[in-house]
Amino acid sequence: MARRIFKYAPIVALLLALMANLPTPVGANETPLLVDISPQVIEVNSSFSGTTIILFGVKSLPGDIIITLRGPEAPIMVRRKRRVAGIWINRDSVAFRGVPQFYALASSRPINVILDINGLNRNQIGSDHILLNTIWSRTSEEVSAFRKAVRRARTEEELYAPFIGEVVIIDDSLFRATLTLPANLPIGEYVAQTLLVRDNEVLSQRESHLTVKKSGISAEIYNFAKGHGALYGLLAIAAALVAGWVGGVAFRKN
Amino acid sequence: MEIYLPIAEISTNIFLLLGLGAAIGFLSGMFGVGGGFLMTPLLIFLGVPPIVAVGTGTNLIVASSVSGMMAHWRRGNVDFRMGALLFSGGIGGSWLGVWLFKVLREAGQIDLVISLFYVVFLTTVGSLMAVESLRAALRRGSKRRRKAHQHNWFHGLPLKMRFRRSKLYVSALPPVVIGFLMGLLAAFMGVGGGFIMIPAMIYLIGMPTSVVIGTSLFAIVVVSTVSLLAHAIQNHNVDIILALLLAAGAVIGAQYGTRFGLKIQGEYLRGLLAVLVLAVGGRLVYDLVVRPVDLFSVTLMAAF
Numbered sequence: 001m002a003r004r005i006f007k008y009a010p011i012v013a014l015l016l017a018l019m020a021n022l023p024t025p026v027g028a029n030e031t032p033l034l035v036d037i038s039p040q041v042i043e044v045n046s047s048f049s050g051t052t053i054i055l056f057g058v059k060s061l062p063g064d065i066i067i068t069l070r071g072p073e074a075p076i077m078v079r080r081k082r083r084v085a086g087i088w089i090n091r092d093s094v095a096f097r098g099v100p101q102f103y104a105l106a107s108s109r110p111i112n113v114i115l116d117i118n119g120l121n122r123n124q125i126g127s128d129h130i131l132l133n134t135i136w137s138r139t140s141e142e143v144s145a146f147r148k149a150v151r152r153a154r155t156e157e158e159l160y161a162p163f164i165g166e167v168v169i170i171d172d173s174l175f176r177a178t179l180t181l182p183a184n185l186p187i188g189e190y191v192a193q194t195l196l197v198r199d200n201e202v203l204s205q206r207e208s209h210l211t212v213k214k215s216g217i218s219a220e221i222y223n224f225a226k227g228h229g230a231l232y233g234l235l236a237i238a239a240a241l242v243a244g245w246v247g248g249v250a251f252r253k254n
Numbered sequence: 255m256e257i258y259l260p261i262a263e264i265s266t267n268i269f270l271l272l273g274l275g276a277a278i279g280f281l282s283g284m285f286g287v288g289g290g291f292l293m294t295p296l297l298i299f300l301g302v303p304p305i306v307a308v309g310t311g312t313n314l315i316v317a318s319s320v321s322g323m324m325a326h327w328r329r330g331n332v333d334f335r336m337g338a339l340l341f342s343g344g345i346g347g348s349w350l351g352v353w354l355f356k357v358l359r360e361a362g363q364i365d366l367v368i369s370l371f372y373v374v375f376l377t378t379v380g381s382l383m384a385v386e387s388l389r390a391a392l393r394r395g396s397k398r399r400r401k402a403h404q405h406n407w408f409h410g411l412p413l414k415m416r417f418r419r420s421k422l423y424v425s426a427l428p429p430v431v432i433g434f435l436m437g438l439l440a441a442f443m444g445v446g447g448g449f450i451m452i453p454a455m456i457y458l459i460g461m462p463t464s465v466v467i468g469t470s471l472f473a474i475v476v477v478s479t480v481s482l483l484a485h486a487i488q489n490h491n492v493d494i495i496l497a498l499l500l501a502a503g504a505v506i507g508a509q510y511g512t513r514f515g516l517k518i519q520g521e522y523l524r525g526l527l528a529v530l531v532l533a534v535g536g537r538l539v540y541d542l543v544v545r546p547v548d549l550f551s552v553t554l555m556a557a558f
Contacts, residue, residue: 095555225490
């Protein structure tokens with residue numbers, strides 16, 4: 001019971017803050033949508049096995065809520081294997097820019113009920129509708145197999161999740177979504193976009209930011225190895241020499 | 255108990271790694287080989303990216319060859335002049351190798367090249383050993399006579415040097431070339447290269463067997479140290495946690511391996527090793543030839 005109250009505490013606080021700022025009924029065109037996310041920073045250590053985040057807010061207009069969570073964007077290279085002289089080797093490649101490494105969504109009703117196909121494409125809702133732009137121009141026929149491969153690979157790794165949580169709307173004004181994030185969550189900056197949709201039209205949208213960072217000893221080793229390669233190499237040599245020497249001493253006793 | 259490997263970026267069981275290290279240590283103690291050429295493919299089968307398997311392999315070679323080199327040094331079995339020639343070629347080879355490694359990695363072909371190198375070497379070495387041990391098993395009793403020091407065209411090369419410990423007066427060129435090839439292998443395969451260098455030193459240069467192992471270990475320590483540093487700087491593919499866990503297992507495994515090896519006859523030992531080497535090579539061939547489940551692969555184009 002106490003836990004339940006605690007869960008709603010931030011929402012209550014947000015409501016109180018809203019009331020303090022807006023003594024009159026919430027203006028329809030002013031701020032139809034207010035959103036907050038908790039926690040705003042996720043630390044990934046060596047025993048990280050996934051986590052949940054809570055996104056909550058208020059809306060002043062009737063309509064559905066769609067939440068998309070996009071992970072760190074990076075250029076990617078997709079390669080296709082071909083059989084050459086009996087062995088399978090990478091032959092063709094297509095590079096894409098600004099591809100999110102993570103993409104997931106939550107909604108108050110199934111998204112294809114809330115928006116039609118044009119609306120989904122226009123707002124890039126759903127992993128099948130996010131844009132994948134190539135770095136060098138290619139014909140779309142050439143590229144479509146590679147685009148499909150990106151979506152398939154990311155979906156298999158559970159990095160593109162069609163549905164990671166339900167948006168619960170309370171009294172047609174408060175809403176809350178608990179989003180479940182996997183263990184292999186990529187490191188970087190995330191944007192959670194909340195859309196208020198009615199009659200196939202986006203009435204309002206808000207962005208919240210989430211940071212996922214490595215923490216603990218493994219993060220320090222990783223950063224050290226990437227940032228100070230030479231020093232890391234010398235350290236590895238020293239460790240190997242000591243280990244070898246200790247081993248040698250142990251051998252001699254036997 | 256799961257442990258996260260910071261550079262390989264996978265979680266594995268800590269006891270699995272210690273066990274793998276112990277198994278490789280056991281084999282290297284039993285057969286008197288470095289074990290690097292088995293370690294890298296086994297790490298790849300375990301899910302470690304091939305690039306990291308090679309870089310970490312060089313780290314492991316440093317750890318495992320230092321104690322052996324020290325033991326030979328104490329007994330005066332290291333020809334430092336010969337070793338210096340070997341590693342001067344080796345350093346050049348390993349820098350070239352690591353640079354090529356980087357170029358191929360960026361072209362997306364490095365995994366294939368690592369596999370091909372291993373397939374060629376494992377099948378060649380495995381077949382040679384199998385044939386040799388079969389012959390030895392058939393011919394037991396009748397000892398083969400071998401000349402201690404044969405003269406061949408290598409001995410007509412210029413730039414002759416005197417090697418007192420090896421009791422030789424030969425050209426400096428073959429050791430440098432052999433060292434260079436060894437350095438290339440060290441960089442590309444994460445191995446010490448002893449299984450190539452030792453026969454070359456005995457049969458091509460004509461060094462006495464007593465100093466061959468100590469001298470090759472000396473060259474291997476220097477060359478793998480250089481490869482390790484070059485990989486750490488250029489490819490960021492050395493996983494220190496993985497290397498130390500494997501090394502810890504290997505030290506323990508090697509002790510039992512040496513004892514066990516003394517109980518088995520030489521030709522059976524080599525026959526066993528040949529079977530093992532061919533099995534690992536066969537698995538790599540299988541992975542190359544069979545149609546992959548997904549023809550596409552997605553990689554991040556990192557900024558570095």
